[in-house]
Amino acid sequence: MDVFCKIVNGDIPCYKVYEDEVCLAFLDVNPVSKGHTIVVPKQHFEEALDCDMEVYLHIMKVVKTLATTWVNKLDAKGCNIVTNAKEVAGQTVPHFHVHIIPRYSDEDGYRAEYVKQEGLDLVEIMHVLTVE
Ligand code: 5GP
DSSP: OOHHHHHHHTSSOOOEEEEOSSEEEEEOSSOSSTTOEEEEESSOOSSGGGSOHHHHHHHHHHHHHHHHHHHHHHTOSEEEEEOOOSGGGTOOSSSOOEEEEEESSTTSSOOOOOOOOTTOOHHHHHHHHOOO
């Protein structure tokens, strides 16, 4: 059983900040900024890609509400809303979760780096990806 299932079951304690019938939100045990929060579905899904759509939409509604509230309550200047899907994308806990990371300055402990990759044919990729 993964660590977030254990938290949902009450087998591991957490600093709970929100709960409803579908999801639980608690403080990240390794916070990268003040108020760094994890929102998880109570039902187990490995990651965003395999999450049931209704559950996913519910989670994202809660995330938006909490993120807005956190920014106001903590007097943050913004926030990152992040989900990592699978190991290659940096996921370490195999239970769908969304990070809410309030941001105060570029000294916060969160880094998202976009490094342009040369040689990608955007026309070709557009044709592959265009949804009719
Ligand atoms: P990921 O890298 O999978 O997107 O993020 C997993 C997050 O879960 C990490 O930020 C890590 O600090 C957090 N985490 C891992 N184990 C626990 C735990 O037992 N309790 C809490 N509250 N957070 C955890």
